[in-house]
Amino acid sequence: MSGLDTWRGPNRLDALRGPSKPVDHNARSIAALAANPACQRRAILDAAGIDKGSTIQHLGYPHQFGQSPFALARQEQFKAIVKAHGGAHILRLLRELLHLSVEEAGYHNVEDAADDNGRAVRHRHTRTVLRSAAEQPEHAATLFDDPLLKLNVAGYDVYLEPDVIAFQVGRQFHVVAIKTFAVVDGQADTPKVSAAAREAAVYVHALRELFSSLGLDPARVAHDVVLICPKDFMNFPTAALVDVRHPLEVLRRQLERLSRIDDILDELPPGLSLDLRMEGKTPTRPAAELAAAVSALEARYAPECLAVCEMAYFCRAEARACGSLEALGRTVRDDLGGLESIDTAIHLISGDPVCSPEQDAIATRLQYLRRLHDEAVA
Numbered sequence: 496m497s498g499l500d501t502w503r504g505p506n507r508l509d510a511l512r513g514p515s516k517p518v519d520h521n522a523r524s525i526a527a528l529a530a531n532p533a534c535q536r537r538a539i540l541d542a543a544g545i546d547k548g549s550t551i552q553h554l555g556y557p558h559q560f561g562q563s564p565f566a567l568a569r570q571e572q573f574k575a576i577v578k579a580h581g582g583a584h585i586l587r588l589l590r591e592l593l594h595l596s597v598e599e600a601g602y603h604n605v606e607d608a609a610d611d612n613g614r615a616v617r618h619r620h621t622r623t624v625l626r627s628a629a630e631q632p633e634h635a636a637t638l639f640d641d642p643l644l645k646l647n648v649a650g651y652d653v654y655l656e657p658d659v660i661a662f663q664v665g666r667q668f669h670v671v672a673i674k675t676f677a678v679v680d681g682q683a684d685t686p687k688v689s690a691a692a693r694e695a696a697v698y699v700h701a702l703r704e705l706f707s708s709l710g711l712d713p714a715r716v717a718h719d720v721v722l723i724c725p726k727d728f729m730n731f732p733t734a735a736l737v738d739v740r741h742p743l744e745v746l747r748r749q750l751e752r753l754s755r756i757d758d759i760l761d762e763l764p765p766g767l768s769l770d771l772r773m774e775g776k777t778p779t780r781p782a783a784e785l786a787a788a789v790s791a792l793e794a795r796y797a798p799e800c801l802a803v804c805e806m807a808y809f810c811r812a813e814a815r816a817c818g819s820l821e822a823l824g825r826t827v828r829d830d831l832g833g834l835e836s837i838d839t840a841i842h843l844i845s846g847d848p849v850c851s852p853e854q855d856a857i858a859t860r861l862q863y864l865r866r867l868h869d870e871a872v873a
């Protein structure tokens with residue numbers, strides 16, 4: 496192998512990260528990749544398995560990300576209710592939603608794999624069980640609890656644990672996602688549903704990959720996910736089908752992009768390192784030096800980042816400091832398409848000369864809005 500080859504792919508990402516172990520991905524973190532697919536900074540940090548939580552803290556920003564212990568406890572409690580008595584609630588909901596017949600009811604806990612619940616063993620057992628179910632649908636159980644799926648992210652294998660997999664409704668597998676946000680009068684919070692759909696799309700993708708590797712038709716994994724939530728703030732589960740084709744497509748493109756991460760790495764300054772230089776559990780690298788290294792990775796900040804990425808406070812401060820329109824959100828950026836900065840927008844509002852017909856049109860709209868604002872304030 497040539498020296499150049501060892502500096503490509505995972506080796507190069509390892510060099511970028513330094514001697515620390517790569518952090519594990521999970522469905523949440525992989526789903527977040529699809530939330531801002533244009534951001535190269537996030538793509539590189541995730542591909543290299545950089546600990547974004549430690550990085551943001553060392554840069555002097557709070558690490559306010561992830562679920563609180565209360566939210567996790569609530570999640571576990573609701574999951575236990577949904578899965579109790581051999582998945583009785585799930586079977587009821589599948590009958591309502593997918594017209595599952597009564598005699599198809601069955602339950603199989605994949606976590607019961609032998610005496611050894613190691614991840615590789617559980618994954619092999621999952622493959623065996625799902626293959627047998629797909630090839631012999633007449634003998635298969637309906638539900639597969641705690642399966643372990645695997646996905647390759649930028650050269651690293653990531654294990655994923657869906658809440659449950661429902662099987663064999665019209666010879667199709669459906670991923671079941673269990674969430675704790677309430678469905679009130681048949682309506683749920685749209686951003687929460689979107690986040691759940693992105694996460695479920697990761698499982699659908701991983702399951703389709705598994706089917707392909709077994710020589711089975713990946714189309715047997717449905718793009719409709721069964722989303723189970725509490726009804727009207729009670730603990731009574733209700734369910735809806737959610738079409739995840741769009742997040743699935745974004746995720747597929749993003750994973751493909753990560754597998755071609757060398758193209759992005761080629762653009763980086765030679766010798767760039769994101770190593771925190773840990774001594775025990777303490778990072779020793781000067782924060783300013785680390786900030787400069789992170790800033791060398793091109794970011795695409797939007798206010799939505801605050802909900803999905805640990806680096807959001809750093810990227811927001813950076814976007815504000817350079818007057819980027821990104822800091823005001825995608826809607827504003829798209830509305831002012833063609834302007835490169837907040838400063839330019841302010842110049843146009845003030846009536847400064849424009850330098851293109853596009854700027855002229857935007858200046859007219861901005862000045863009109865300013866007049867409306869001034870009248871309202873007056």
Ligand code: SF4
Nearest residue numbers: 534796800804807810
């Ligand atoms: S917070 Fe920063 S790194 Fe994360 S997705 Fe947004 S722009 Fe990219």
